[in-house]
Amino acid sequence: MMKNSNSPFKIVVIITLVIVALLIALVVMINNNPESNEEKALDKQPSIEGQPTLGDSNAPVTVVEFGDFKCPACKAWGENIFPQLVSDYVDTGKVKFSFINVLFHGEESKLASLAAESVYKQNPEAYWGFHKVLFKEQPSENHDSKWITTEKILEVARSVSNIDTENLKSAIENDSEMKEVNKDTELVTEFDVKLTPTIMINGTMIEDPFDYEAIKKAIENALEGN
Numbered sequence: 627m628m629k630n631s632n633s634p635f636k637i638v639v640i641i642t643l644v645i646v647a648l649l650i651a652l653v654v655m656i657n658n659n660p661e662s663n664e665e666k667a668l669d670k671q672p673s674i675e676g677q678p679t680l681g682d683s684n685a686p687v688t689v690v691e692f693g694d695f696k697c698p699a700c701k702a703w704g705e706n707i708f709p710q711l712v713s714d715y716v717d718t719g720k721v722k723f724s725f726i727n728v729l730f731h732g733e734e735s736k737l738a739s740l741a742a743e744s745v746y747k748q749n750p751e752a753y754w755g756f757h758k759v760l761f762k763e764q765p766s767e768n769h770d771s772k773w774i775t776t777e778k779i780l781e782v783a784r785s786v787s788n789i790d791t792e793n794l795k796s797a798i799e800n801d802s803e804m805k806e807v808n809k810d811t812e813l814v815t816e817f818d819v820k821l822t823p824t825i826m827i828n829g830t831m832i833e834d835p836f837d838y839e840a841i842k843k844a845i846e847n848a849l850e851g852n
C-alpha cells in the first residue's frame with residue numbers, strides 16, 4: 627500500500643510543509659528583529675535641572691518618567707517596574723531617576739503635582755516617600771472618581787516623615803510652586819509626550835514602558851555609549 631512513496635500528492639504535501647515552515651521562520655525572524663520594534667531615539671533629552679532625582683547625581687545614565695498621579699498605568703508602573711529599575715540600576719549607581727509631572731487628568735493632576743513640587747521644595751528627602759504613598763492611595767477601581775483633594779494630600783503628607791503639613795497646606799493654597807508645574811508642562815510639550823507613563827532613557831523614548839527587557843537594553847546601550 628505505501629510503496630508509491632513519491633506520489634505527486636506526497637510531494638505537494640512536502641512542498642507545502644516546507645513553505646509553511648519557511649513562512650513561520652520568517653515571521654519569527656521579523657518579530658525578533660530589534661529593528662521592527664525600535665525605540666524612538668531623539669536628538670535631545672529632557673533637562674532634569676530642578677527635578678526630584680533619585681540616585682547618584684553623577685550616575686552616567688538618566689531615566690525620566692513623565693507621569694501623572696491620577697494615571698492608573700503610572701501607579702502600576704511604579705509598583706511593578708520601578709522597584710526593579712531601582713535595585714538593578716539606581717542602587718548600583720548606574721542610573722539617576724527623575725519624575726516629571728504630566729497633567730493629563732486636569733485639576734486633580736494639577737493639585738497633586740503642585741503638592742509634590744511643594745513637598746520637594748520644602749524637603750527633597752521627603753519627596754519620594756510622598757510620591758510613593760500618594761500613588762498607593764490611588765484607588766484601584768474608579769480612579770476617575772475624584773480622590774485627589776487637599777485633605778487627602780495632607781493625610782498622605784502626615785504619614786511621611788519630615789513634612790511640615792501646615793507649610794505644605796499654605797504652599798498649595800498659594801500656588802507657590804506653580805512655576806515648577808508649568809516647567810514640567812513645557813517639557814511635556816517639548817518632548818511631545820502623549821501617554822503616561824512615558825519613560826525616557828537619556829534621549830531614547832521607550833515604546834512600551836512595561837517592557838522591562840527593552841528598558842534594560844536601552845540602559846545597557848546608554849552605559850556602553852558613555
Ligand code: CA
Pocket residue numbers: 676677678725726727743806807810
Ligand atoms: Ca517638576
